Amino acid sequence: MLLRFTGRWAWLTALFVSAAGAQSIPERLAQCAACHGAEGVSAISGTPSLAGQPELFMENQLVLIREGVREVAPAMAAALNGVKDADIRALARHFAALKPPPPAGKPDAGTARRARELSRKAHCGSCHLPDFSGRDQIPRLAGQREEYLLEAMRAYRDNRRSGGDTIMAASLYGIADADLQVLARFLARLP
Ligand code: HEC
Numbered sequence: 167m168l169l170r171f172t173g174r175w176a177w178l179t180a181l182f183v184s185a186a187g188a189q190s191i192p193e194r195l196a197q198c199a200a201c202h203g204a205e206g207v208s209a210i211s212g213t214p215s216l217a218g219q220p221e222l223f224m225e226n227q228l229v230l231i232r233e234g235v236r237e238v239a240p241a242m243a244a245a246l247n248g249v250k251d252a253d254i255r256a257l258a259r260h261f262a263a264l265k266p267p268p269p270a271g272k273p274d275a276g277t278a279r280r281a282r283e284l285s286r287k288a289h290c291g292s293c294h295l296p297d298f299s300g301r302d303q304i305p306r307l308a309g310q311r312e313e314y315l316l317e318a319m320r321a322y323r324d325n326r327r328s329g330g331d332t333i334m335a336a337s338l339y340g341i342a343d344a345d346l347q348v349l350a351r352f353l354a355r356l357p
């Protein structure tokens with residue numbers, strides 16, 4: 167397709183292709199910031215905060231997204247066009263080192279009690295850690311956006327998260343929407 171551009175447009179095409187293929191880390195980070203927030207704290211519904219996420223978790227997700235195994239909004243996938251493995255590591259390192267997002271207020275007592283009961287039964291803390299700060303390939307949940315957490319959990323439970331770890335679908339199997347809402351409300355309010 168590109169080969170059909172000849173004559174006076176050929177140089178322009180070549181310019182765009184090389185510019186798209188060789189973005190620097192600061193150029194990439196400016197794109198990420200437009201959606202995920204300047205300090206990795208998202209202010210956009212449905213877009214997760216990245217600040218303080220474990221490095222390995224982000225590396226894995228970025229590879230899954232780049233390879234199209236985890237399907238996401240086209241604009242998110244486009245931000246990873248042509249990104250090399252070394253750049254993925256640099257992007258993940260950058261966001262992992264940022265201060266985690268502030269909690270969205272405090273959970274009320276009823277929410278906290280029910281969420282802890284659900285979490286104990288499903289052993290959420292044995293993987294995500296008791297304070298839900300995450301580790302290695304397991305994400306931080308504390309302080310994540312509430313509506314993002316809820317949709318992520320629904321997608322795992324209903325086997326809609328493409329490329330998702332089946333262990334998560336198993337953990338949430340049979341948990342009703344109302345209880346997923348309690349979990350999301352609680353987790354978004356943890357420091
Ligand atoms: C157009 C907005 C947009 C841009 C630009 C964007 N993202 Fe995203 N990103 C999203 C959305 C929306 C999701 C959630 C996708 C989903 O689950 O469907 C996401 C998900 C992610 C995830 C998975 C997080 C998790 O908790 O599962 C990572 C990591 C990520 N983005 C990193 C980046 C990086 C690094 C950049 C810059 C190179 C970037 N994003 C650019 C919108 C964007």
Ligand code: HEC
Nearest residue numbers: 288289290293303304305315318319330331333334337349
């Ligand atoms: C056996 C370990 C394990 C258990 C138990 C577990 N998780 Fe997870 N969880 C994971 C892993 C690993 C991922 C990342 C999976 C992937 O790659 O899709 C994840 C991802 C998630 C995500 C997506 C976050 C994001 O940023 O995209 C949410 C939300 C979540 N878990 C909530 C929970 C809750 C709530 C429980 C308890 C009901 C739970 N998990 C139990 C291992 C676990």
